[in-house]
Amino acid sequence: MFLQRDEIERRLQARLGKIHARLRLAIEEDHEAQSFGQGLTFLHIENLPYSRAVIEGVLRLTGMYWLGQRNARRVRVLTNEIVSSRLPEAFSGFTILHMTDLHADRSAGALAAVKELVRDIDYDHCVWTGDYRAETFGDFGPCLEELQKLRAAIHTDVHAVLGNHDSILMAPDLEDMGVRMLLNENVALSRGGASIFLAGVDDAHFYRVDNIEKAAHDIPHDAYSILLSHTPEIYRQAAHAGFDLMLGGHTHGGQICLPGGFPLTLDAVLPRRMGKGAWTYASMSGYTSAGAGTSIVPARFNCPPEITLHRLIRG
Secondary structure (H helix, E strand, C coil): CCCCHHHHHHHHHHHHCHHHHHHHHHHHHHHCCCCECCCCCCECHHHCCCHHHHHHHHHHHCCCHHHHHHHHHCCEEEEEEEEECCCCHHHCCCEEEEECCCCCCCCHHHHHHHHHHHCCCCCCEEEEECCCCCCCCCCCHHHHHHHHHHHHHCCCCEEEECCCCCCHHHHHHHHHCCEEECCCEEEEEEECCEEEEEEECCCCCCCCCCCHHHHCCCCCCCCCEEEECCCHHHHHHHHHCCCCEEEECCCHHHCEEECCCEECCCCCCCCHHHCCEEEEECCEEEEECCCCCCCCCCCCECCCCEEEEEEEEEC
C-alpha cells in the first residue's frame, strides 16, 4: 500500500519546505501533459494525443513491430571506466551501477531482464536517473509496484533523481522503498576514511526545476563530485560548477535509430556526440545511458537497452 495524497504532500513540505513544495506541485499540475512550448524543447512528442497509436501502427504495417519488441527486451550490461587524478585512492575501483529511463509500467520484459542481470554482477553503489513511469501524467501506482520489485533485487544503497515523466508525488514512496532521492541535494559517500560527493538535480528538461548551485552547496572544492541529472542538457552548467562526472539518460540513445546507431531524434538540446555513451566537456567526464526501458512504443531498433557499470579509477 502506497501513501495517500495528503500524507505525500505533508512529507514533501517537511522535506522541501512549504513554499518550494507548493511551487513544485503547481508547476507539475500546470504543465504535465503539455505538448508544445514547455521546457528546453518546443515539441514533446510523448504528450501528443495518438502519437503512440500512430508510431505503433506504422511499425505494425511494415512488419517491424515484433522485432522491435524483441530488441527492447535484450538488455545488456556495459562497462565504462572513468579515470581521474582527483579521485581518492580509497575509491579506485569503486563501481556504480547506473539505471535510467526504466518506464517500468510499460517495459515489463526489459525490467525482468534487468532484475536477472543485477543478481549476477558486482557493484558498490546504484544510481537511477529518472523517467520511472511510462506516461507523463496519471496514475503512478503500477510504476511504483514494479520499482519496488526492482529495488528488492539491488543489494546496495540507491540514490536517484526524477525525470520529465515523473511526478514529485512519487518521491516519498520511493524513499520508503529505500531509494534516497536527491532533489537539488548532495550526499557524501565514504570509504576507507575518504569521501566523494554525489549530487542530484530535479528535472531540468521539462519542468526546469533544477538548481545546480543548491545541489553543489557545501561540496568542498577539492572533493571528487558526481552529478546525477535526468537530462545531460545541463552539461555546461555542471562542468562550470566543478563536477568531475555527470551521469544521465533521457535520450534513450534515440531508441529508434538508423543502421550504425544514428538516432532519428534525441529529444534534447545538445551535441549528438553526447546523446549516448561516454563523452567529455571541459574537464568533466560524462555518460548518457541509452536506458533500459522504452518510451511511447515498446520497441527499439539499432539501439540496444542497457544498464551501465561505471568503474572509477584513480590515475
